[in-house]
Amino acid sequence: xxxxxxxxxxxxxxxxxxxxxxxxxxxxxxxxxxxxxxxxxxxxxxxxxxxxxxxxxxxxxxxxxxxxxxxxxxxxxxxxxxxxxxxxxxxxxxxxxxxxxxxxxxxxxxxxxxxxxxxxxxxxxxxxxxxxxxxxxxxxxxxxxxxxxxxxxxxxxxxxxxxxxxxxxxxxxxxxxxxxxxxxxxxxxxxxxxxxxxxxxxxxxxxxxxxxxxxxxxxxxxxxxxxxxxxxxxxxxxxxxxxxxxxxxxxxxxxxxxxxxxxxxxxxxxxxxxxxxxxxxxxxxxxxxxxxxxxxxxxxxxxxxxxxxxxxxxxxxxxxxxxxxxxxxxxxxxxxxxxxxxxxxxxxxxx
Amino acid sequence: xxxxxxxxxxxxxxxxxxxxxxxxxxxxxxxxxxxxxxxxxxxxxxxxxxxxxxxxxxxxxxxxxxxxxxxxxxxxxxxxxxxxxxxxxxxxxxxxxxxxxxxxxxxxxxxxxxxxxxxxxxxxxxxxxxxxxxxxxxxxxxxxxxxxxxxxxxxxxxxxxxxxxxxxxxxxxxxxxxxxxxxxxxxxxxxxxxxxxxxxxxxxxxxxxxxxxxxxxxxxxxxxxxxxxxxxxxxxxxxxxxxxxxxxxxxxxxxxxxxxxxxxxxxxxxxxxxxxxxxxxxxxxxxxxxxxxxxxxxxxxxxxxxxxxxxxxxxxxxxxxxxxxxxxxxxxxxxxxxxxxxxxxxxxxxxxxxxxxxxxxxxxxxxxxxxxxxxxxxxxxxxxxxxxxxxxxxxxxxxxxxxxxxxxxxxxxxxxxxxxxxxxxxxxxxxxxxxxxxxxxxxxxxxxxxxxxxxxxxxxxxxxxxxxxxxxxxxxxxxxxxxxxxxxxxxxxxxxxxxxxxxxxxxxxxxxxxxxxxxxxxxxx
Ligand code: SF4
Ligand code: SF4
Ligand code: SF4
Numbered sequence: 001x002x003x004x005x006x007x008x009x010x011x012x013x014x015x016x017x018x019x020x021x022x023x024x025x026x027x028x029x030x031x032x033x034x035x036x037x038x039x040x041x042x043x044x045x046x047x048x049x050x051x052x053x054x055x056x057x058x059x060x061x062x063x064x065x066x067x068x069x070x071x072x073x074x075x076x077x078x079x080x081x082x083x084x085x086x087x088x089x090x091x092x093x094x095x096x097x098x099x100x101x102x103x104x105x106x107x108x109x110x111x112x113x114x115x116x117x118x119x120x121x122x123x124x125x126x127x128x129x130x131x132x133x134x135x136x137x138x139x140x141x142x143x144x145x146x147x148x149x150x151x152x153x154x155x156x157x158x159x160x161x162x163x164x165x166x167x168x169x170x171x172x173x174x175x176x177x178x179x180x181x182x183x184x185x186x187x188x189x190x191x192x193x194x195x196x197x198x199x200x201x202x203x204x205x206x207x208x209x210x211x212x213x214x215x216x217x218x219x220x221x222x223x224x225x226x227x228x229x230x231x232x233x234x235x236x237x238x239x240x241x242x243x244x245x246x247x248x249x250x251x252x253x254x255x256x257x258x259x260x261x262x263x264x265x266x267x268x269x270x271x272x273x274x275x276x277x278x279x280x281x282x283x284x285x286x287x288x289x290x291x292x293x294x295x296x297x298x299x300x301x302x303x304x305x306x307x308x309x310x311x312x313x314x315x316x317x318x319x320x321x322x323x324x325x326x327x328x329x330x331x332x333x334x335x336x337x338x339x340x341x342x343x344x345x346x347x348x349x350x351x
Numbered sequence: 352x353x354x355x356x357x358x359x360x361x362x363x364x365x366x367x368x369x370x371x372x373x374x375x376x377x378x379x380x381x382x383x384x385x386x387x388x389x390x391x392x393x394x395x396x397x398x399x400x401x402x403x404x405x406x407x408x409x410x411x412x413x414x415x416x417x418x419x420x421x422x423x424x425x426x427x428x429x430x431x432x433x434x435x436x437x438x439x440x441x442x443x444x445x446x447x448x449x450x451x452x453x454x455x456x457x458x459x460x461x462x463x464x465x466x467x468x469x470x471x472x473x474x475x476x477x478x479x480x481x482x483x484x485x486x487x488x489x490x491x492x493x494x495x496x497x498x499x500x501x502x503x504x505x506x507x508x509x510x511x512x513x514x515x516x517x518x519x520x521x522x523x524x525x526x527x528x529x530x531x532x533x534x535x536x537x538x539x540x541x542x543x544x545x546x547x548x549x550x551x552x553x554x555x556x557x558x559x560x561x562x563x564x565x566x567x568x569x570x571x572x573x574x575x576x577x578x579x580x581x582x583x584x585x586x587x588x589x590x591x592x593x594x595x596x597x598x599x600x601x602x603x604x605x606x607x608x609x610x611x612x613x614x615x616x617x618x619x620x621x622x623x624x625x626x627x628x629x630x631x632x633x634x635x636x637x638x639x640x641x642x643x644x645x646x647x648x649x650x651x652x653x654x655x656x657x658x659x660x661x662x663x664x665x666x667x668x669x670x671x672x673x674x675x676x677x678x679x680x681x682x683x684x685x686x687x688x689x690x691x692x693x694x695x696x697x698x699x700x701x702x703x704x705x706x707x708x709x710x711x712x713x714x715x716x717x718x719x720x721x722x723x724x725x726x727x728x729x730x731x732x733x734x735x736x737x738x739x740x741x742x743x744x745x746x747x748x749x750x751x752x753x754x755x756x757x758x759x760x761x762x763x764x765x766x767x768x769x770x771x772x773x774x775x776x777x778x779x780x781x782x783x784x785x786x787x788x789x790x791x792x793x794x795x796x797x798x799x800x801x802x803x804x805x806x807x808x809x810x811x812x813x814x815x816x817x818x819x820x821x822x823x824x825x826x827x828x829x830x831x832x833x834x835x836x837x838x839x840x841x842x843x844x845x846x847x848x849x850x851x852x853x854x855x856x857x858x859x860x861x862x863x864x865x866x867x868x869x870x871x872x873x874x875x876x
């Protein structure tokens with residue numbers, strides 16, 4: 001079907017919301033509470049638009065398109081309404097962006113930028129930081145929370161851990177872990193789904209704090225090195241330091257759709273760990289000494305050849321690995337079968 | 352898994368047996384819990400521990416460790432007795448049904464109760480819910496396989512699913528949840544003593560010829576040794592060299608004294624890894640490798656989905672990709688390998704691996720694809736055995752019940768069982784490098800409230816756990832999730848290595864050690 005957005009004719013599909021149709025056509029309509037995974041919550045009302053023939057402003061995240069619909073996204077009325085909402089949000093939280101972990105990927109910041117707003121204009125007495133750093137991996141800054149409800153929906157309906165809920169309503173609305181415990185003492189399993197889906201800096205990854213600005217990282221797809229689910233990862237890499245500074249789950253991936261568990265999301269310290277082996281080692285008189293690749297490889301190849309000649313190839317055993325790639329398991333068994341000449345290859349996965 | 356992850360909310364009923372899913376496969380658990388919460392799938396949990404999944408289950412049953420065959424036979428007994436079996440499926444797609452029927456005839460609910468401790472009435476409820484479901488899936492993990500009857504257990508799960516006609520359809524299937532990121536791929540690639548890539552049999556004349564032609568060398572047609580047999584032979588001084596890539600049997604082996612002694616007796620031990628593991632310390636040569644974040648390549652997950660990894664950071668120092676190391680050794684041994692990147696290896700591999708033949712890096716793209724995928728037009732296979740089993744007819748196997756190798760007795764009155772916890776992974780080589788994960792989960796033994804009270808053990812108090820193999824002292828984690836008479840210990844921790852206590856008794860066929868059951872003694876320390 002065809003609809004008109006800001007005077008421009010746009011293709012849309014039946015059942016699509018105005019927001020999705022606009023997005024598909026490259027037109028930005030700000031959103032805060034809406035997220036593909038948790039759907040339209042209709043809470044923040046920052047996505048309002050004017051529809052010809054309808055007196056009240058409508059939320060683009062929930063209203064579906066109709067043939068011939070005429071939509072305006074930037075009228076004065078729309079912008080004023082959005083500004084009022086954002087003004088209130090900015091005024092009621094400690095939205096100091098400078099060292100905020102979300103800076104650069106904050107959806108409130110994006111809306112403020114779109115509306116050209118620097119800071120809130122209302123003066124409230126009780127705006128101060130309310131931090132909860134009790135959990136291992138996630139920082140909670142309640143004063144940045146905009147009560148969008150995404151984390152609550154995600155914790156309950158996506159990862160089904162049933163930890164998060166809202167306490168109080170309206171202006172005082174606030175997230176609560178279990179019956180309002182500090183996060184670290186609650187039944188939270190630190191899966192980080194809430195931190196990944198929070199649009200602002202209210203729930204952030206502790207390990208990433210101060211590690212790299214959001215715009216300085218490159219995202220690289222990988223697969224979780226731990227269990228067999230094979231969750232698809234986005235590794236956030238700081239090219240200057242050549243380090244992974246954050247891991248997120250790949251939204252839309254058929255295995256995990258953005259979800260991860262605590263290991264996959266936060267267990268990446270091993271990659272750049274100082275204990276990593278960096279050079280071949282050869283044991284002499286019970287102690288290891290560093291060796292060149294050439295020396296080590298020569299020793300391995302000669303020893304294998306020698307043992308093969310003296311005792312037969314079947315006295316050599318290879319253990320392949322569930323932690324290396326298919327390609328590398330292939331080359332390993334090929335080395336054993338074609339180079340050493342034995343089928344003595346097994347894996348440790350029974351263990 | 353015969354079925355895919357995306358299809359798991361298409362079942363009417365899901366039976367989880369021998370899988371602590373939310374601890375060991377958390378993201379699959381999330382999807383199953385969600386399906387249960389939305390009323391799409393009714394969950395049945397059978398596990399010695401009252402695992403978290405039980406909180407989402409319609410029925411939970413606690414069985415004694417090592418009694419899975421009896422429980423599954425008991426379910427089949429009731430299903431047949433009540434006529435809930437899928438007669439058409441049995442008729443058209445299976446053989447050996449009569450023998451199965453005869454075997455399970457004696458597994459009345461009362462008999463099964465005596466063996467497993469599951470009340471007869473609960474078993475009846477389970478059989479009814481499962482047997483009457485139009486489509487039911489079965490999920491298991493190491494709780495089924497790590498037994499001296501591991502193969503029997505696995506065959507029993509297949510019996511049940513064929514009996515109910517749950518094979519080869521969306522929402523059904525026998526779904527083992529693989530424990531490690533690429534264990535599926537390691538097996539697919541021929542990382543097994545008796546098969547080439549794609550499970551093509553060693554010793555089959557046509558297969559031998561094909562690979563000799565493809566690789567251009569003469570190949571041994573003698574199946575190799577499994578790891579457990581190789582360790583025994585090393586212990587006896589018959590093995591001379593081991594080359595261990597990225598594994599740490601010095602923490603994961605069923606009998607660590609035995610493993611250590613075996614490795615010590617080798618003339619030459621090469622370990623290729625990213626850390627100086629307990630195993631690497633015993634090596635004569637250690638080769639530094641790259642981590643998954645440092646390389647391009649593919650992993651195959653538990654649902655047979657082949658997914659791409661891309662290099663994110665550089666490997667430290669002189670560390671090299673495992674395939675580069677293999678290539679250097681191969682060339683030093685006089686072979687002529689010229690791979691310049693992972694994709695070239697993949698493209699060679701798929702030429703001799705029929706189930707991967709149609710996969711290319713380009714096709715794998717963002718989502719990856721399921722093998723078998725025989726050609727480049729094929730869309731991949733999310734659900735196996737639709738219309739036909741690979742062997743033709745599905746074979747029922749009559750499985751008698753056998754007790755675990757070691758049962759609790761007067762001297763060692765508790766069941767001792769091992770497994771994983773959410774926050775750690777395997778031998779801890781990777782997960783224990785993140786301090787936060789260690790803060791969340793350190794060494795412990797899970798013990799029931801009743802047993803703890805009787806012994807005067809408090810939560811976090813010290814306990815001594817002993818078996819006929821050895822003893823160790825660790826912290827108690829007193830929990831309602833553990834039943835009286837059973838203790839559970841995670842095996843991730845070298846300093847409190849559960850595998851110093853486990854029994855080195857193997858499944859006669861799969862050579863899997865019985866990590867899930869032995870007898871122990873608990874004392875306050
Ligand atoms: S980390 Fe996971 S379990 Fe914890 S509150 Fe967030 S979503 Fe819920
Ligand atoms: S913590 Fe974040 S996701 Fe949760 S309600 Fe507040 S702003 Fe929304
Ligand atoms: S993130 Fe967790 S559930 Fe996903 S593959 Fe990794 S370990 Fe498994």
